[in-house]
Amino acid sequence: MRSVLIVGAGQSGLQLALTLREHDYDVTVMSARTPDEIRGGRVMSTQCMFRDALQHERDHGLNLWESQTVKVEGLGLSIAGPDSSRALDWFCRLDDYAQSVDQRVKMAGWLELFEQRGGKLIIHGVTTADLDSLSSMYDLVVVAAGKGELVGLFDRDDARSPYSTPQRILSVVYAHGVERRPEHPEFAAVRFSIIPGVGELFMIPAYTLSGNCDILFFEGIPGGPLDCWDDRPEPQEHLNRTLELMRRYLPWEYERSRNAELTDSKATLTGSYPPVVRKPVGELPSGNIVLGMADVVVANDPITGQGSNNASKCAAVYLDRILQRGSEPFDRQWMHGTFETYWDYAQHVTQWTNAMLQPPPPHVMDILGAAQHNEAVARRFVNGFCDPSDFQHWFMDPEKAAAYLASVGADRANSG
Amino acid sequence: MSDENGAGQPKKMRSKRIRPYALTGGRTKPRYDLLVETLISVPHYDPSLSDSLMPESRKLYERARTRVSIAELSVLLGIPLGVVRVLVSDLAAQGAIYIHPTAHAYQHDRNVLERILDGLKRLPA
Numbered sequence: 443m444r445s446v447l448i449v450g451a452g453q454s455g456l457q458l459a460l461t462l463r464e465h466d467y468d469v470t471v472m473s474a475r476t477p478d479e480i481r482g483g484r485v486m487s488t489q490c491m492f493r494d495a496l497q498h499e500r501d502h503g504l505n506l507w508e509s510q511t512v513k514v515e516g517l518g519l520s521i522a523g524p525d526s527s528r529a530l531d532w533f534c535r536l537d538d539y540a541q542s543v544d545q546r547v548k549m550a551g552w553l554e555l556f557e558q559r560g561g562k563l564i565i566h567g568v569t570t571a572d573l574d575s576l577s578s579m580y581d582l583v584v585v586a587a588g589k590g591e592l593v594g595l596f597d598r599d600d601a602r603s604p605y606s607t608p609q610r611i612l613s614v615v616y617a618h619g620v621e622r623r624p625e626h627p628e629f630a631a632v633r634f635s636i637i638p639g640v641g642e643l644f645m646i647p648a649y650t651l652s653g654n655c656d657i658l659f660f661e662g663i664p665g666g667p668l669d670c671w672d673d674r675p676e677p678q679e680h681l682n683r684t685l686e687l688m689r690r691y692l693p694w695e696y697e698r699s700r701n702a703e704l705t706d707s708k709a710t711l712t713g714s715y716p717p718v719v720r721k722p723v724g725e726l727p728s729g730n731i732v733l734g735m736a737d738v739v740v741a742n743d744p745i746t747g748q749g750s751n752n753a754s755k756c757a758a759v760y761l762d763r764i765l766q767r768g769s770e771p772f773d774r775q776w777m778h779g780t781f782e783t784y785w786d787y788a789q790h791v792t793q794w795t796n797a798m799l800q801p802p803p804p805h806v807m808d809i810l811g812a813a814q815h816n817e818a819v820a821r822r823f824v825n826g827f828c829d830p831s832d833f834q835h836w837f838m839d840p841e842k843a844a845a846y847l848a849s850v851g852a853d854r855a856n857s858g
Numbered sequence: 859m860s861d862e863n864g865a866g867q868p869k870k871m872r873s874k875r876i877r878p879y880a881l882t883g884g885r886t887k888p889r890y891d892l893l894v895e896t897l898i899s900v901p902h903y904d905p906s907l908s909d910s911l912m913p914e915s916r917k918l919y920e921r922a923r924t925r926v927s928i929a930e931l932s933v934l935l936g937i938p939l940g941v942v943r944v945l946v947s948d949l950a951a952q953g954a955i956y957i958h959p960t961a962h963a964y965q966h967d968r969n970v971l972e973r974i975l976d977g978l979k980r981l982p983a
Contacts, residue, residue: 472940476891562951564944565891572940575914579944 443468444769447580449568451475452545453489453753454736454760455586456552461502461761463559470580474567474587477550481651484708485616486545488659490514490632490646490747492828493538495754506551511649513539516631517824518623519810521638526693532813533626533633534820538828540632542648542657544616545750568592570726577730582764582772585724588737595724596734602792608714609743609799610641610661611669615677615684616648616709617702620656624698632747637691638801641668642745645695655705658684661745664714671712680710717743717799719792722781723774733777735760740788742795747827752791759784790831797838805840812852819852892943894929897958898922898950907954915945922955 444467448455451473459469475483491499499505518533557563566572570591577583585592622630630647637643641662648657662668668687675683681704688696704710720739724732736753763780770776802810813820826832836846847853900923908919917935928946932939949955965971 470944472944562947564940564947566940566943568940569938571938575938575941576944579912 444581445470445579446764447472447576447583449573449583449585449592450587450738451480451549451553452586452588452736453549453750454757455584456549456556457498457502457504457754457757458584458586458735458760459556459561460504460552460559461757462764463556463561464502465765467764468562469556470562470564471553471556472564472566472568473553474565474590476565477553480550480553481546482708483546485614485650485711487749488542488614488644488646488648488657488744488747489545489548489750490540490542490648491750491754492536492540494828495751496541498754498758504552504555506555507543507547507649508541510653511541511543512630512647512654514541514632514647515539515629516626517827518625518631518633519813519823520633520635520692520694521810522635522691526691528694530810530814532820533623533631534813534817534824535629536828537821537825540827542646544648544650547649547651570595573732574726574728574730577726577732578728583730583732584735584760585732585738586735588741592724593720593734593738595726595732596720596722596739599719599721602719602789603717604796605717605799608664608716610745611664611671611714612712612744613660613662613668613671613680613684614711615658615681615702616650616655616705617658617681617699618652618655618705619699619701619703620645620658621698621701633695635692635695636802637668639663640666640691643688643692643695644747645699646747650705650709652705656699656702658688658699658702659744660684660687661743674712675710677704677707677710680712715741717741717792717796723777731774731777733760733772733780735784739781740785740792742792743799745798746791746795746830748791748795748830751828752788755787756784759787787831790834793838794826794830794833803840805843806837808847808853809837809843812847816850816852818850819847892928892946892957893960894927894939896928896960897925898928898931898946898955899925899958900954901956904954914941915949918942918945919949919954925958 446462446467447470448459449472451471459471462469516533516535520528521530523529553563623633633645635643641660644659646657646659648655660668685696685699685702688699718741720734722734722739724734736756737749740752742748760780763783767776809819813823836842900919903923908916911919914937918931921931921934928942932942946955950957
């Protein structure tokens with residue numbers, strides 16, 4: 443039986459750990475926190491997962507919260523005009539619903555499931571010194587802890603990392619009492635609002651410790667009015683400030699949120715980080731090597747909501763590669779090949795996400811505008827969140843965009 | 859000396875590739891939250907088990923013949939804390955090491971908590 447050590451208890455690390463247990467691998471997970479500490483801790487993410495990512499969980503019986511979690515049945519886009527009007531405002535149903543389960547619920551539950559399935563859980567915040575000794579005791583060591591000192595083992599890949607500073611300042615609040623948009627009271631949906639030059643707001647229906655809720659997630663351009671969290675406000679003040687910003691910039695979203703209440707006393711989060719792609723193989727002082735996964739090696743800005751989707755897909759790729767390897771050694775060449783298999787997919791997410799951080803170029807505005815009147819365009823855009831590799835064929839390039847819009851009768855001459 | 863680890867099989871397993879999971883046959887084990895102050899000791903010392911362990915685990919098993927904390931083990935043996943936690947957890951899962959309850963286990967016992975508090979107050983500042 444091959445032994446695998448996984449450092450980190452997030453979406454990617456635990457999904458890989460649980461799916462390796464199905465194949466009787468001897469799996470040890472090291473988590474900095476116990477399940478109860480995770481449940482009692484701060485919110486960590488927004489984690490809206492689309493069909494392809496959810497399907498990996500269904501395939502392995504990991505979708506423990508699917509029945510009680512609100513279904514995200516569509517995605518809407520608004521662009522704020524200068525006088526708090528809406529320059530654009532449309533909604534489109536997803537082909538298959540998405541869902542967001544608070545990682546405090548999911549990772550705590552998955553850790554317990556992992557132990558029930560015969561996995562070994564060690565509660566310890568791992569240091570490089572720990573890893574240096576531990577790496578010789580396992581056939582494979584995977585680092586899936588996207589925060590903390592271990593990330594330093596993996597060198598930045600300059601060719602794949604256009605940014606060196608944070609592109610957005612992040613603010614998250616989990617709230618009860620947010621109403622649905624009056625245009626579609628029968629559906630829960632992710633609503634994406636752009637405030638040009640200022641930032642974006644995502645409103646994401648989700649399931650948390652106290653049931654279904656909505657996540658109010660601001661992405662602020664650094665130095666702008668949404669970059670206002672340096673004082674680390676207390677949770678209630680954080681919610682008040684969030685609502686005040688919504689009232690000022692996005693009054694139609696404020697209207698349905700005026701009765702919002704914090705889901706709990708740990709329901710807020712702020713932060714920022716530079717988007718980065720790293721080299722996948724980390725070398726320890728002993729010369730032993732470890733493999734990085736998910737946001738350890740590909741950390742995109744959350745503006746496209748792909749962090750947990752990428753984590754899920756990375757775990758699926760790594761599982762396949764480990765199983766295919768049989769009893770051969772997990773050497774450097776295998777590690778590079780494994781990452782590149784994941785990168786074949788993830789590069790499209792990175793390129794699309796990095797593009798979305800910039801002011802939208804004319805061809806993107808043509809697409810988003812056409813989507814207001816043309817169902818085919820809207821549908822292709824919203825379903826791209828499930829598999830962003832499609833965007834290379836039409837969204838990322840002005841000529842391809844023009845050709846596509848013409849092909850569906852949505853070019854500027856027609857949509858007038 | 860009685861062998862409490864199941865038909866003596868562990869004694870033959872010297873390869874570091876053989877993880878304790880193999881020894882326990884996949885049964886679900888309780889998790890040990892090994893705090894730095896957690897005390898451990900060897901309940902029934904077994905020299906043949908000691909021989910079968912990999913070097914770090916053997917040093918740790920030998921040292922724990924007298925009661926010792928996780929933090930002390932890390933310092934005394936020069937093994938990083940995380941590694942001590944992994945090795946102790948492995949040994950505990952085999953029943954080779956006993957993990958003494960910490961104050962967490964007494965959180966409803968007012969007398970014990972007051973004694974601990976009293977002891978803390980008497981520590982030099």
